[in-house]
Amino acid sequence: MENTRNTRQRQLILSLLREADRPMSINEIHSQVSHSLPRIAKSTIYRNIDNLLNQNLIEKYHFNDNEIFYRIKEDVDEHKHFIICDKCKNVFDLPACPIHEIEDAIQKEGFIIKDHQIQIIGICSKCAGEEKLK
Numbered sequence: 001m002e003n004t005r006n007t008r009q010r011q012l013i014l015s016l017l018r019e020a021d022r023p024m025s026i027n028e029i030h031s032q033v034s035h036s037l038p039r040i041a042k043s044t045i046y047r048n049i050d051n052l053l054n055q056n057l058i059e060k061y062h063f064n065d066n067e068i069f070y071r072i073k074e075d076v077d078e079h080k081h082f083i084i085c086d087k088c089k090n091v092f093d094l095p096a097c098p099i100h101e102i103e104d105a106i107q108k109e110g111f112i113i114k115d116h117q118i119q120i121i122g123i124c125s126k127c128a129g130e131e132k133l134k
């Protein structure tokens with residue numbers, strides 16, 4: 001019984017992230033999942049998210065220090081970075097990852113790299129345009 005319920009929650013979170021096709025915060029995921037499972041606790045969402053992370057089905061991103069977003073991975077080898085507009089919160093893909101070269105150099109020093117993040121803070125061209133009009 002417990003397992004069936006867990007599978008249902010998991011599937012729900014996965015399909016939510018798949019449909020959204022952009023990184024979502026825990027709060028967003030929680031409020032969306034509550035439409036189908038009104039009594040679900042945020043701690044339950046966290047537990048499911050942790051499982052999905054461990055299975056490498058989703059990825060975690062840090063934005064603006066304390067905001068964490070989750071996004072579905074198209075495949076396990078997928079590697080992407082994002083920038084979120086500070087104003088409209090729209091998500092934009094970074095064209096490439098420049099970190100691997102740096103990682104290679106650090107790894108030669110014997111450092112074991114587990115993950116990396118790229119954090120760029122700013123506003124998109126649309127919001128920048130609106131700012132100029134003020």
Ligand SMILES: [Zn+2]
Pocket residue numbers: 085086087088089090123124125126127128
């Ligand atoms: Zn914007």
Ligand SMILES: [Zn+2]
Pocket residue numbers: 079080081097098099100116
């Ligand atoms: Zn990268």
